[in-house]
Amino acid sequence: xxxxxxxxxxxDRIRDAALTLIDAQGLAALxxxxxxxxxxxQPSSLxxxxxxxxxxxxxxxxxxxxxxxTSGFARGWRDGLLIWARSYHSVxxxxxxCAPVIASGTQRRExxxxxxxxxxxxxxxxxxxxxxxTEISGAVKYLVIGAASTPFGSGFADDVQVYLDRYPxxxxxxxxxxxxxxxxxxxxxxxLTSLIRGLEPGPGQTE
Amino acid sequence: xxxxxxxxxxxDRIRDAALTLIDAQGLAALxxxxxxxxxxxQPSSLxxxxxxxxxxxxxxxxxxxxxxxTSGFARGWRDGLLIWARSYHSVxxxxxxCAPVIASGTQRRExxxxxxxxxxxxxxxxxxxxxxxTEISGAVKYLVIGAASTPFGSGFADDVQVYLDRYPxxxxxxxxxxxxxxxxxxxxxxxLTSLIRGLEPGPGQTE
DNA sequence: CTTGCGAACCGAATGCTGTTCGGTTAATAT
DNA sequence: ATATTAACCGAACAGCATTCGGTTCGCAAG
Numbered sequence: 001x002x003x004x005x006x007x008x009x010x011x012d013r014i015r016d017a018a019l020t021l022i023d024a025q026g027l028a029a030l031x032x033x034x035x036x037x038x039x040x041x042q043p044s045s046l047x048x049x050x051x052x053x054x055x056x057x058x059x060x061x062x063x064x065x066x067x068x069x070t071s072g073f074a075r076g077w078r079d080g081l082l083i084w085a086r087s088y089h090s091v092x093x094x095x096x097x098c099a100p101v102i103a104s105g106t107q108r109r110e111x112x113x114x115x116x117x118x119x120x121x122x123x124x125x126x127x128x129x130x131x132x133x134t135e136i137s138g139a140v141k142y143l144v145i146g147a148a149s150t151p152f153g154s155g156f157a158d159d160v161q162v163y164l165d166r167y168p169x170x171x172x173x174x175x176x177x178x179x180x181x182x183x184x185x186x187x188x189x190x191x192l193t194s195l196i197r198g199l200e201p202g203p204g205q206t207e
Numbered sequence: 208x209x210x211x212x213x214x215x216x217x218x219d220r221i222r223d224a225a226l227t228l229i230d231a232q233g234l235a236a237l238x239x240x241x242x243x244x245x246x247x248x249q250p251s252s253l254x255x256x257x258x259x260x261x262x263x264x265x266x267x268x269x270x271x272x273x274x275x276x277t278s279g280f281a282r283g284w285r286d287g288l289l290i291w292a293r294s295y296h297s298v299x300x301x302x303x304x305c306a307p308v309i310a311s312g313t314q315r316r317e318x319x320x321x322x323x324x325x326x327x328x329x330x331x332x333x334x335x336x337x338x339x340x341t342e343i344s345g346a347v348k349y350l351v352i353g354a355a356s357t358p359f360g361s362g363f364a365d366d367v368q369v370y371l372d373r374y375p376x377x378x379x380x381x382x383x384x385x386x387x388x389x390x391x392x393x394x395x396x397x398x399l400t401s402l403i404r405g406l407e408p409g410p411g412q413t414e
Numbered sequence: 415c416t417t418g419c420g421a422a423c424c425g426a427a428t429g430c431t432g433t434t435c436g437g438t439t440a441a442t443a444t
Numbered sequence: 445a446t447a448t449t450a451a452c453c454g455a456a457c458a459g460c461a462t463t464c465g466g467t468t469c470g471c472a473a474g
């Protein structure tokens with residue numbers, strides 16, 4: 001085959017296929033060869049649309065982060081932070097295999113800058129000094145990224161009994177392996193609400 | 208060469224060389240070939256000591272996490288959490304290229320279980336219910352891992368001027384690129400102290 | 415004291431990986 | 445009609461983790 005009459009590929013099609021592959025098979029399963037396979041195409045053809053694999057991953061990251069809701073700051077900075085953080089968190093929970101891509105991503109990606117800009121603006125608009133706004137949004141981001149990067153759910157060995165005598169304090173936590181998702185969610189919620197509650201004293205002017 | 212009179216390799220030597228290589232050149236620079244090179248050995252020889260590259264990375268992760276201080280709970284749970292989190296954070300700051308390894312690591316690794324066990328024990332000993340202790344340590348862990356995984360310092364494009372008009376709220380934050388380390392540190396500190404301050408109501412019995 | 419065995423290393427090979435390059439055809443712009 | 449560019453293929457390259465058979469050494473048992 002040479003050039004087809006109607007294009008087989010497009011940046012969006014490739015990006016979506018990559019996301020589907022990552023969601024279904026994991027980040028390690030994404031290779032240009034496999035990606036090309038699912039699109040019915042040779043690997044080298046992908047390079048007509050993306051210069052490198054990293055660019056594909058950037059597109060995937062942008063696609064995922066695009067879903068994050070930063071509109072809550074109209075209802076005050078506390079609600080704004082809560083809505084943003086929960087939205088960000090739930091988006092990453094929906095695409096857990098993308099977490100490393102999002103986490104390690106450079107701040108160069110457009111959707112990330114868009115999001116950071118909205119959050120920062122929301123905080124400054126509510127009266128926080130710029131520097132403090134940066135720190136607050138940074139701290140909340142850390143919480144979101146951390147929650148997505150090291151879930152309880154992934155990881156514990158299947159034979160729980162092994163630990164019980166060696167790590168006595170963990171026995172309670174381990175019993176709950178099947179409740180890992182709930183633990184993850186509750187830990188994140190506790191961290192988020194506590195962090196926001198603990199911010200002092202709050203911006204003076206607008207509330 | 209066949210078998211040398213005195214062994215050239217040992218698990219510890221390999222693990223330390225891997226950590227040195229990661230620290231100096233980045234995680235992507237660690238390959239079994241390069242690792243073997245720095246040790247003056249053929250790649251296949253490494254497999255006499257570690258079954259896979261992942262096992263090498265596990266050893267590195269354990270080595271790094273071993274340095275984390277969990278002894279602070281003798282001075283109460285607040286100090287315990289603070290000391291643990293700051294110690295964990297500073298260890299990861301000292302080995303930033305290891306962050307993805309630590310973050311994505313399964314909870315199977317010994318030093319991680321040791322650490323989790325100590326923290327959980329410290330919280331329960333101070334009166335927190337087991338479930339709450341799990342959530343608290345989880346939330347703090349999220350903060351630490353997130354801070355290590357997405358530092359401000361890495362990532363912004365070098366030509367800052369590009370952003371200024373497109374993302375007006377970010378201009379303040381961007382001006383501080385050269386202060387990225389300070390921002391990272393302050394954000395983490397703000398998140399940590401706020402989170403701990405915001406924990407309510409605190410365990411009843413022991414304080 | 416020698417015999418046997420496992421440990422430690424080498425060297426070559428296997429099947430992946432991302433990426434490049436020259437070639438071919440189709441669409442588009444002039 | 446002609447030139448250019450875009451989209452694809454097929455073959456190749458270097459580097460990757462890992463495996464395997466072979467060699468030599470240290471050590472322990474008889």
